[in-house]
């Protein structure tokens with residue numbers, strides 16, 4: 001039993017390996033992971049907004065198409081989507097980003113995110129009272145103007161907490177880009193840890209990566225929860241006053 | 243109200259309007275005319291289709307059959323620009339529906355900027371005039387949720403009037419208000435009526451209808467049962483259904 005504990009300690013918690021990989025994780029992996037997360041989130045938000053508008057469209061074919069898009073991307077294992085898009089597009093001759101693996105990585109994760117974000121936006125927009133839109137339309141605003149000047153500003157407040165929650169998932173989701181084979185300087189937290197663990201035949205660098213992910217995600221999770229609670233209290237106060 | 247002898251110009255005309263929601267037949271072959279420069283009050287029990295008729299007037303609901311003419315133009319014809327039409331028809335809702343993320347003056351100015359394309363300062367100048375006219379000078383920069391219901395409804399009226407509509411629709415504009423706040427809103431509606439605005443008013447305020455309306459329409463079960471001048475409708479109802487309704491509410 002003592003032998004077992006020692007082996008676990010050696011395999012996962014070798015302090016020398018952890019200390020050795022940490023500088024690279026912090027200076028190369030962390031910026032790359034954050035950059036990938038931010039780019040993917042921007043793509044996800046932009047596309048997600050368009051898809052959400054489509055989910056709420058009056059034209060059936062548009063709704064149908066957007067629903068299919070969301071179901072497809074949420075229904076597939078993310079690893080499959082990253083692989084199919086990141087490897088598949090260049091293979092199929094659709095080299096929209098040239099040879100930049102990094103761009104395909106960000107794009108494929110952005111696409112996945114857009115499906116989740118579309119659902120978040122749809123729920124947020126649907127939560128905006130119907131009367132608000134009717135008031136806007138009654139004043140002569142087009143559907144698009146009502147969307148832009150009434151639904152969007154009110155919906156944004158509702159969707160900020162879930163969007164931030166989704167961002168936490170993106171941070172973890174970027175680990176999948178190791179599939180696409182990044183150059184040394186492009187590697188994210190997970191890729192670096194994985195390479196290191198193979199070289200050392202030891203998993204302690206993955207533990208180091210895990211600690212780094214936790215340091216990012218746990219504080220954010222609590223911040224989002226506190227934020228959500230505050231918003232809920234705020235909106236309840238608003239209702240009582242109205 | 244003016245008692246002029248010339249035949250009144252028709253502002254809004256409903257021609258054989260039918261509308262159903264699923265299996266519920268809400269409007270059954272409704273025809274009516276709203277004369278210009280006059281207030282027409284629609285009364286009737288709840289669920290009789292009053293709101294639906296009003297909402298058809300600016301195509302918030304689309305009738306399945308029949309035609310609606312506004313100032314002679316068939317708005318139900320295919321290819322009509324609904325958004326242009328709606329600028330001419332103002333609407334006030336039971337629950338105000340002020341834009342909750344905007345201040346009072348922004349509420350009134352938004353459509354002036356985005357629909358009328360006025361520059362921001364001009365839109366806000368016009369909005370300020372409207373806000374003063376409904377007696378809320380000094381409230382321009384309050385959040386709408388900080389106002390009383392009566393004040394919110396007055397802002398909603400100012401917001402609609404700022405677009406300079408030819409016709410105003412009111413759907414139970416005072417039903418959601420505390421009793422002491424009703425008077426202020428009714429006073430503004432009365433002033434507007436006497437200033438010659440064409441108004442179509444769904445209301446349970448029978449005193450208001452009697453005093454302000456030039457024409458009263460009584461609806462029941464999706465049909466117009468009786469139409470006439472207020473004195474005749476309230477003092478000498480012709481149909482048993484209107485008689486019964488008035489006994490219940492007066």
Ligand SMILES: Nc1ncnc2c1ncn2[C@@H]1O[C@H](COP(=O)(O)OP(=O)(O)O)[C@@H](O)[C@H]1O
Nearest residue numbers: 263266268286287288289290291292293294295
């Ligand atoms: N959007 C809708 N969907 C389904 N049924 C509706 C809808 N709007 C109104 N109705 C139904 O139509 C009938 C008439 O409603 P309404 O026009 O609001 O009457 P009123 O304003 O006279 O109370 C009611 O039975 C109501 O339930």
Ligand SMILES: [Mg+2]
Nearest residue numbers: 292293294414
């Ligand atoms: Mg009603």
